[in-house]
Amino acid sequence: MGAPNIFWIYIAVEIVLALAVLIYEFAFRKGGKKKSL
Amino acid sequence: MGVSFYVTLSIYMVILIIIGLFFTKKSKSFDDYFLAGRNLGIWQTTATNLASWAGAGVVIGFTGYFFEGGYSMIWIAIPTAIGVYAFAFLLSRRISNIRQYTIPDLLELRYSKTAKYVGGVFILVYMIGLTAANFMAAGWILNVVTGLRFEIGMIIAAVVIVAYTMMGGLKAVAWTDIFQWIILSIGIILAIIFVLMRVGGWSEMHATIAASEETSWMLYPMAVFDIKTIISFFFIFTLPFIIDPIMYQRCYAARTPRIARLAVTYTGIFDGFLTFGAIVVAFGAVIFFGGVEGFAPDSSFPMIVKEVIPGYAGVFILVALIAAVMSSADTTLLVSGGTVSQDYYRPIAKNPSDRTAKRITIIAVPIIAILALFLAWQFEYIMEVCIFAFSVFVAGAVVPIIGAFYFKRGTNAGAIASMIGGGGIAIVWKILGEPFGYDPVIPGLALSIILYFVISYCTRRPDPSKIEPFLKSAKEVSKDTGTAVN
Numbered sequence: 001m002g003a004p005n006i007f008w009i010y011i012a013v014e015i016v017l018a019l020a021v022l023i024y025e026f027a028f029r030k031g032g033k034k035k036s037l
Numbered sequence: 038m039g040v041s042f043y044v045t046l047s048i049y050m051v052i053l054i055i056i057g058l059f060f061t062k063k064s065k066s067f068d069d070y071f072l073a074g075r076n077l078g079i080w081q082t083t084a085t086n087l088a089s090w091a092g093a094g095v096v097i098g099f100t101g102y103f104f105e106g107g108y109s110m111i112w113i114a115i116p117t118a119i120g121v122y123a124f125a126f127l128l129s130r131r132i133s134n135i136r137q138y139t140i141p142d143l144l145e146l147r148y149s150k151t152a153k154y155v156g157g158v159f160i161l162v163y164m165i166g167l168t169a170a171n172f173m174a175a176g177w178i179l180n181v182v183t184g185l186r187f188e189i190g191m192i193i194a195a196v197v198i199v200a201y202t203m204m205g206g207l208k209a210v211a212w213t214d215i216f217q218w219i220i221l222s223i224g225i226i227l228a229i230i231f232v233l234m235r236v237g238g239w240s241e242m243h244a245t246i247a248a249s250e251e252t253s254w255m256l257y258p259m260a261v262f263d264i265k266t267i268i269s270f271f272f273i274f275t276l277p278f279i280i281d282p283i284m285y286q287r288c289y290a291a292r293t294p295r296i297a298r299l300a301v302t303y304t305g306i307f308d309g310f311l312t313f314g315a316i317v318v319a320f321g322a323v324i325f326f327g328g329v330e331g332f333a334p335d336s337s338f339p340m341i342v343k344e345v346i347p348g349y350a351g352v353f354i355l356v357a358l359i360a361a362v363m364s365s366a367d368t369t370l371l372v373s374g375g376t377v378s379q380d381y382y383r384p385i386a387k388n389p390s391d392r393t394a395k396r397i398t399i400i401a402v403p404i405i406a407i408l409a410l411f412l413a414w415q416f417e418y419i420m421e422v423c424i425f426a427f428s429v430f431v432a433g434a435v436v437p438i439i440g441a442f443y444f445k446r447g448t449n450a451g452a453i454a455s456m457i458g459g460g461g462i463a464i465v466w467k468i469l470g471e472p473f474g475y476d477p478v479i480p481g482l483a484l485s486i487i488l489y490f491v492i493s494y495c496t497r498r499p500d501p502s503k504i505e506p507f508l509k510s511a512k513e514v515s516k517d518t519g520t521a522v523n
Contacts, residue, residue, distance in 0.1 A: 018306050
């Protein structure tokens with residue numbers, strides 16, 4: 001008897017959204033320079 | 038547990054005070070005090086986000102909610118995750134580039150001073166609500182461990198938190214947050230390991246819950262809430278994180294826009310880990326204390342640590358819980374203090390010096406703490422306070438804030454009407470006892486959206502100079518420069 005499906009749906013939502021933001025940031029954006037005034 | 042708990046807690050509190058004292062001298066200007074000189078690196082920004090995030094609501098209140106409602110509570114966790122990642126994706130970089138101090142500052146830049154004052158009221162209600170929830174959690178921990186009255190525990194925790202927040206500002210908070218976050222992470226991992234060992238593992242824990250007629254309903258996600266409530270949750274728990282003043286402050290304080298976005302994303306990942314911890318500990322509490330009459334759900338986490346986890350591990354986890362609560366409360370206090378000085382005192386006093394603004398922030402912190410203690414007295418459950426604060430905040434503030442970035446035609450009159458109408462109806466709806474079973478956020482948000490768009494289209498277009506800073510950052514996003522240009 002494991003966790004119900006809703007738990008795994010939650011985990012999937014977490015993983016998909018986190019990966020989407022990280023991949024977008026590292027693959028499509030430049031970063032690292034200090035903010036301007 | 039008695040003596041070792043007090044010794045560990047005392048050492049821990051002394052370290053916090055030392056960090057606070059160390060940064061008193063380092064925080065010379067208001068920028069230093071409130072935004073750590075806008076120079077936080079990735080680990081500082083992440084840790085301070087995480088530690089502030091993982092407060093009473095997530096660690097203790099959420100465990101209490103899972104104890105009471107089982108997997109139905111995942112309907113709070115899913116929209117929360119969506120809210121955090123939506124904020125990371127849509128707004129974190131833009132906010133980082135705009136370089137203000139608070140959300141009301143942003144409202145002034147985009148709309149007017151009046152919008153700033155009205156928006157500040159909602160920020161304060163929200164922040165005082167979250168501070169109250171953290172004080173309640175601290176009260177429960179000290180009640181379970183020491184037998185002190187819940188109210189006395191709240192006051193003791195409030196005094197220590199106010200002391201070190203007043204001393205060092207965000208620099209102190211950022212460093213104490215790193216320290217507190219490490220302790221909390223170790224504490225939660227230990228709690229998960231010990232509880233799973235005691236209940237026979239993840240599968241056995243679920244099998245035990247399923248085997249009893251009294252608890253088997255906990256495994257069904259639709260057992261507690263109807264569809265109307267679940268829809269409300271998607272508003273109540275997604276939207277506050279898109280306009281969360283704490284996240285805005287951290288984005289302003291991050292050294293670069295990339296740091297701002299990554300820190301928010303890592304916060305979302307850590308939130309998933311905390312939710313998993315809350316589920317394990319709550320179900321452990323159901324197995325061990327489910328039949329105990331008069332058992333307070335919010336005391337699930339501290340009780341399981343006290344009764345189930347042996348020796349010094351238990352002491353360490355309890356101190357970690359206190360760390361979680363304190364690191365959130367210091368932030369909500371600091372942001373509230375900043376709102377008072379930056380959004381109300383500065384414009385009224387007509388450009389006071391940075392030193393004076395800093396002093397006003399420091400004076401505001403204990404006053405906010407007293408208001409939070411007063412609010413905490415009015416509620417029975419921690420999450421009840423959180424939901425009330427979220428509802429009023431979302432109904433009043435979310436539309437004009439998101440509109441500032443994404444709706445060029447949004448006007449000052451539309452924003453003010455939307456805040457007063459949306460927030461006002463949410464409070465009235467709550468006082469009326471939530472007619473038709475709808476959470477106050479539903480009518481509040483609906484009215485806020487209608488007023489914002491209708492009145493914006495009925496009034497003169499905003500001055501292009503008001504929109505420029507917001508569009509400029511939008512252009513930067515599309516040009517993929519990665520930094521602000523000027």
